[in-house]
Amino acid sequence: MAAFDLISNMNDVALRPRLLRTLIRDHLPDDKHPFGSPSQLSKVVSMVKTHNLLSESFAELTDQVLISNWKSAVDSWVKRLMLLISNDMPDKCWAGICLLGVTCQECSSDRFLASYSDWLQKLLSHIQVSASSHFVKVASCASMSDLLIRLGGFPNVKKDGTAHAGKVIQPVLKLLNDDNSEAVWDGAVHLLCTAITFFPFSVGRHYESAEAAIASKFLSDTCSFNMLKKLAHCLALLPKSRGDVDSWSLMMQKILIWINNHLNDAFKGFEGETKRFDEAIRLLLPPGKDLPPPFGGLAVSGVRSQSMSKRSEHLLTSSVSALFLCCSTMLTSSYPIQVTVHVRSLLTLVERVLMVDASLPPSLPPFVTATEQELLSSELPILHLYSLELLTAIIKGVRSQLLPHAASIVRLISVYFKKCTLPELRTKMYSITKILLISMGVGTS
Incomplete structure (x- = not known):
C-alpha cells in the first residue's frame, strides 16, 4: 500500500x-x-x-x-x-x-x-x-x-x-x-x-442417551448449583426434539416422581401423613398404566440409592430446586403442540414443600437429630423459593386449565402467608398474588 x-x-x-x-x-x-x-x-x-x-x-x-x-x-x-x-x-x-x-x-x-x-x-x-x-x-x-x-x-x-x-x-x-x-x-x-x-x-436416536447423561449429573453430587440450573434448562428443552404429547408428559412424570421420592427421604421425620402426596403422583398416570421408566433410565437408576442416602445440602437445595426450575421452564416455554398439564399433582408437590418448616409433627415421636433439623432449616428457604417459582409458572403456563384449581391456589397462598416470615419469600408471595389476580381477570373491565 x-x-x-x-x-x-x-x-x-x-x-x-x-x-x-x-x-x-x-x-x-x-x-x-x-x-x-x-x-x-x-x-x-x-x-x-x-x-x-x-x-x-x-x-x-x-x-x-x-x-x-x-x-x-x-x-x-x-x-x-x-x-x-x-x-x-x-x-x-x-x-x-x-x-x-x-x-x-x-x-x-x-x-x-x-x-x-x-x-x-x-x-x-x-x-x-x-x-x-x-x-x-x-x-x-x-x-x-x-x-x-x-x-x-x-x-x-x-x-x-x-x-x-x-x-x-x-x-x-x-x-x-x-x-x-x-x-x-x-x-x-x-x-x-x-x-x-x-x-x-x-437429537433423534440420541434422546434417551441425552436424558441419561443429564440425569447422571443430578445424581452424581458433583455439579455446582449454577451448572445444575443449566442442565435443568437443557432437560426442559429435550422433549422439543420429538415434539409430541407423550414425550412432554413422560418427562414431566419422571421428574415429578423423582422429586417426590427424593422428598420422601429428605423430609423423613418432618412430615405427618404423606399418603396424599403419593396419591397426587399416581394421578399423573392414566388408569391402568404402570409407572414410567426411572428418570434417566435404568442405566443411572442404580446411582439413586447411594445418592438418596446422603442428606446433603447439595442434593436437596441443588438437585430438587433445579428440577423445580426445569418444570417451570417446561410450563412456560413454547411447545409445538398443546399438552395437558397435571395441575393437581404439581400443586400438591408445591404444597408439600411449602408446608415443611423443619418443625416436628406432634403426632409422631422424633426420628431426627438436632443436626438433621438444623441442616434442613438452612436448606428450606432456597427450596421454598424455587417451589414458589414453580407456582408462578403454573399460574402463567396453564391458562385455561387453571380455573378449576384457583380455589386450591388461593388457600395455599393464604396458609403460607401465615407461616412465611422471610422478606424475600413474602415479596415473592405478593408477586404471585398479583399474577393470580391478573390471570383471573381482576381489575379488567
Missing part, C-alpha cells in the same frame, strides 16, 4: 480490507509469531465487529478492484484461522477456534453457506479428541454453537443443517459423560441446547 494512498473517511469501504490485512499481519499469531494475550484477541474481535470487516457487503460497490481486494483479504483471514486451528500449540489453536466462531457470526451469507460444512468438521475434530485441552474443548463448543445458530437462520438448508447438527450430539454427550471439568460440561450443555433449539430433530 502506498504511503499516501489515503481513504475518504472512516466510513470508506476501502478501509475494511486494509484494516483486515493489518489485523492479520500485526495481531494474529502464526507459525513464527507467538500468541499475544486474550486481551489482544478481544481487540481483534472488537475491530472486526465494529467495522464489519468480514461482511463483504458488495451490493452497492462497482469498483471490481476493491471487491477483489476485500474478498482476498477475507480469504487470507480464513486461511490463517485454519492454520491456527490445526496448530499443535493449545493457545494458538484456541485463538483460531474463538475467531472462527466470530467469523461464523460476521461473514457474508455466501461465504458461510460455502464453508460451514468444512468449518464444522474442523471444530468437531477438537470436540472428539480426548487429548484436547479443556479450554480448546470449551472454545470449540462455543464456536460450534455460533455456527449452528447462524446455520439455523437459513430455512433452505434446514435438512442439511439437521444432518450436520446430528454429528455433534454423540460427541457432546461423551463430553458430559467422560470429562471431569465443569467448564467443559457448561460448553457441552450450551451446544446441546443450541442443537435442540435450532435443529430439534438432530
Whole structure:
C-alpha cells in the first residue's frame, strides 16, 4: 500500500480490507509469531465487529478492484484461522477456534453457506479428541454453537443443517459423560441446547442417551448449583426434539416422581401423613398404566440409592430446586403442540414443600437429630423459593386449565402467608398474588 494512498473517511469501504490485512499481519499469531494475550484477541474481535470487516457487503460497490481486494483479504483471514486451528500449540489453536466462531457470526451469507460444512468438521475434530485441552474443548463448543445458530437462520438448508447438527450430539454427550471439568460440561450443555433449539430433530436416536447423561449429573453430587440450573434448562428443552404429547408428559412424570421420592427421604421425620402426596403422583398416570421408566433410565437408576442416602445440602437445595426450575421452564416455554398439564399433582408437590418448616409433627415421636433439623432449616428457604417459582409458572403456563384449581391456589397462598416470615419469600408471595389476580381477570373491565 502506498504511503499516501489515503481513504475518504472512516466510513470508506476501502478501509475494511486494509484494516483486515493489518489485523492479520500485526495481531494474529502464526507459525513464527507467538500468541499475544486474550486481551489482544478481544481487540481483534472488537475491530472486526465494529467495522464489519468480514461482511463483504458488495451490493452497492462497482469498483471490481476493491471487491477483489476485500474478498482476498477475507480469504487470507480464513486461511490463517485454519492454520491456527490445526496448530499443535493449545493457545494458538484456541485463538483460531474463538475467531472462527466470530467469523461464523460476521461473514457474508455466501461465504458461510460455502464453508460451514468444512468449518464444522474442523471444530468437531477438537470436540472428539480426548487429548484436547479443556479450554480448546470449551472454545470449540462455543464456536460450534455460533455456527449452528447462524446455520439455523437459513430455512433452505434446514435438512442439511439437521444432518450436520446430528454429528455433534454423540460427541457432546461423551463430553458430559467422560470429562471431569465443569467448564467443559457448561460448553457441552450450551451446544446441546443450541442443537435442540435450532435443529430439534438432530437429537433423534440420541434422546434417551441425552436424558441419561443429564440425569447422571443430578445424581452424581458433583455439579455446582449454577451448572445444575443449566442442565435443568437443557432437560426442559429435550422433549422439543420429538415434539409430541407423550414425550412432554413422560418427562414431566419422571421428574415429578423423582422429586417426590427424593422428598420422601429428605423430609423423613418432618412430615405427618404423606399418603396424599403419593396419591397426587399416581394421578399423573392414566388408569391402568404402570409407572414410567426411572428418570434417566435404568442405566443411572442404580446411582439413586447411594445418592438418596446422603442428606446433603447439595442434593436437596441443588438437585430438587433445579428440577423445580426445569418444570417451570417446561410450563412456560413454547411447545409445538398443546399438552395437558397435571395441575393437581404439581400443586400438591408445591404444597408439600411449602408446608415443611423443619418443625416436628406432634403426632409422631422424633426420628431426627438436632443436626438433621438444623441442616434442613438452612436448606428450606432456597427450596421454598424455587417451589414458589414453580407456582408462578403454573399460574402463567396453564391458562385455561387453571380455573378449576384457583380455589386450591388461593388457600395455599393464604396458609403460607401465615407461616412465611422471610422478606424475600413474602415479596415473592405478593408477586404471585398479583399474577393470580391478573390471570383471573381482576381489575379488567
